[in-house]
Amino acid sequence: xxxxxxxxxxxxxxxxxxxxxxxxxxxxxxxxxxxxxxxxxxxxxxxxxxxxxxxxxxxxxxxxxxxxxxxxxxxxxxxxxxxxxxxxxxxxxxxxxxxxxxxxxxxxxxxxxxxxxxxxxxxxxxxxxxxxxxxxxxxxxxxxxxxxxxxxxxxxxxxxxxxxxxxxxxxxxxxxxxxxxxxxxxxxxxxxxxxxxxxxxxxxxxxxxxxxxxxxxxxxxxxxxxxxxxxxxxxxxxxxxxxxxxxxxxxx
Amino acid sequence: xxxxxxxxxxxxxxxxxxxxxxxxxxxxxxxxxxxxxxxxxxxxxxxxxxxxxxxxxxxxxxxxxxxxxxxxxxxxxxxxxxxxxxxxxxxxxxxxxxxxxxxxxxxxxxxxxxxxxxxxxxxxxxxxxxxxxxxxxxxxxxxxxxxxxxxxxxxxxxxxxxxxxxxxxxxxxxxxxxxxxxx
Numbered sequence: 001x002x003x004x005x006x007x008x009x010x011x012x013x014x015x016x017x018x019x020x021x022x023x024x025x026x027x028x029x030x031x032x033x034x035x036x037x038x039x040x041x042x043x044x045x046x047x048x049x050x051x052x053x054x055x056x057x058x059x060x061x062x063x064x065x066x067x068x069x070x071x072x073x074x075x076x077x078x079x080x081x082x083x084x085x086x087x088x089x090x091x092x093x094x095x096x097x098x099x100x101x102x103x104x105x106x107x108x109x110x111x112x113x114x115x116x117x118x119x120x121x122x123x124x125x126x127x128x129x130x131x132x133x134x135x136x137x138x139x140x141x142x143x144x145x146x147x148x149x150x151x152x153x154x155x156x157x158x159x160x161x162x163x164x165x166x167x168x169x170x171x172x173x174x175x176x177x178x179x180x181x182x183x184x185x186x187x188x189x190x191x192x193x194x195x196x197x198x199x200x201x202x203x204x205x206x207x208x209x210x211x212x213x214x215x216x217x218x219x220x221x222x223x224x225x226x227x228x229x230x231x232x233x234x235x236x237x238x239x240x241x242x243x244x245x246x247x248x249x250x251x252x
Numbered sequence: 253x254x255x256x257x258x259x260x261x262x263x264x265x266x267x268x269x270x271x272x273x274x275x276x277x278x279x280x281x282x283x284x285x286x287x288x289x290x291x292x293x294x295x296x297x298x299x300x301x302x303x304x305x306x307x308x309x310x311x312x313x314x315x316x317x318x319x320x321x322x323x324x325x326x327x328x329x330x331x332x333x334x335x336x337x338x339x340x341x342x343x344x345x346x347x348x349x350x351x352x353x354x355x356x357x358x359x360x361x362x363x364x365x366x367x368x369x370x371x372x373x374x375x376x377x378x379x380x381x382x383x384x385x386x387x388x389x390x391x392x393x394x395x396x397x398x399x400x401x402x403x404x405x406x407x408x409x410x411x412x413x414x415x416x417x418x419x420x421x422x423x424x425x426x427x428x429x430x431x432x433x434x435x
Contacts, residue, residue, distance in 0.1 A: 016293055017400055025293075026336065033286045034260060034328030042289045044429065045397065047378040050298060052390075052398040235379070239387045 294339035
């Protein structure tokens with residue numbers, strides 16, 4: 001099999017996504033170890049895979065990459081920048097300064113846009129799973145038992161109002177149970193704590209909660225805050241903002 | 253499958269065997285990213301792969317220095333097999349592959365510090381390119397590359413034909429490639 005055939009058969013993609021058997025995998029590795037063209041394909045797929053992967057819940061090690069991304073975004077210049085922000089000034093979209101919104105002119109489908117995929121929780125690598133109230137509540141959370149996780153998280157938050165993780169997941173639990181007002185209050189409380197590992201996602205999920213309440217300007221403001229943090233969920237945030245602009249292109 | 257036609261800088265193994273330190277640096281520069289790609293694919297863990305890369309490169313350099321590579325033309329195959337072994341050892345949960353005869357790491361050509369920045373820069377470019385895709389196309393790529401979903405499942409959930417999803421994926425990949433190469 002030559003390089004053209006490899007490309008035609010999408011071998012690089014299959015390799016990166018683990019669809020080759022052991023022999024095929026080893027053969028392809030031997031090939032691309034000496035082949036620049038096929039190696040570049042593998043590298044591109046792996047880079048895309050990394051960029052599209054959900055952000056680690058506690059991983060701070062990704063931040064240097066996103067810092068570089070932020071620098072490059074700045075360096076690319078105004079032309080690209082304008083293309084990346086069609087939501088505010090372009091074609092009568094959202095008014096940047098006022099954030100005003102006219103529901104009467106909107107075809108917005110907030111239910112679809114506010115679909116919530118709960119953030120995954122994984123035990124921080126530096127701490128073994130324990131039997132604290134938080135751990136027990138998060139065990140329920142990871143099983144999808146949001147109602148069951150709520151009392152435990154609530155107790156943690158009451159005991160320690162500065163516990164951003166407990167506050168954040170409490171907000172998510174409320175959101176998953178359709179308790180939008182509680183979710184909004186809780187996520188706002190997490191944001192009010194300031195810098196925390198949950199800050200970006202608190203803005204993102206608050207935006208979703210606000211969308212459910214038809215508060216589109218509020219949701220846009222939160223998404224902009226989230227995007228401004230240049231965190232691991234930036235793609236999703238931009239995509240959601242883009243979708244809002246598409247759903248209600250004439251709203252002011 | 254044919255072996256890669258490049259094989260790295262010419263005469264690399266022979267030059268390393270002859271004690272050429274510059275050749276060692278060339279080997280690290282050329283094969284380092286390839287070894288990293290293999291480690292990532294095998295371990296599915298980029299962070300662990302960064303750590304394992306060092307072990308793999310040391311193992312490769314040591315073997316080439318000691319003349320363990322029988323055919324110089326087989327260097328890419330040898331490099332790939334070392335990377336695989338390191339990944340397998342890691343996955344088996346054993347202690348990392350250690351050299352039976354420890355050597356001074358300072359004595360080997362170390363991967364350039366620029367390599368890490370280069371990788372981060374490349375990733376940032378990919379990120380930038382992904383941002384320019386249509387949201388649906390980005391979602392399709394996410395499901396394929398990050399979540400391992402099949403085209404049929406994606407098509408069903410998006411209410412599209414499988415062919416339409418395949419075409420969107422191909423177009424998106426082509427666009428990403430063009431953007432990344434153009435930036």
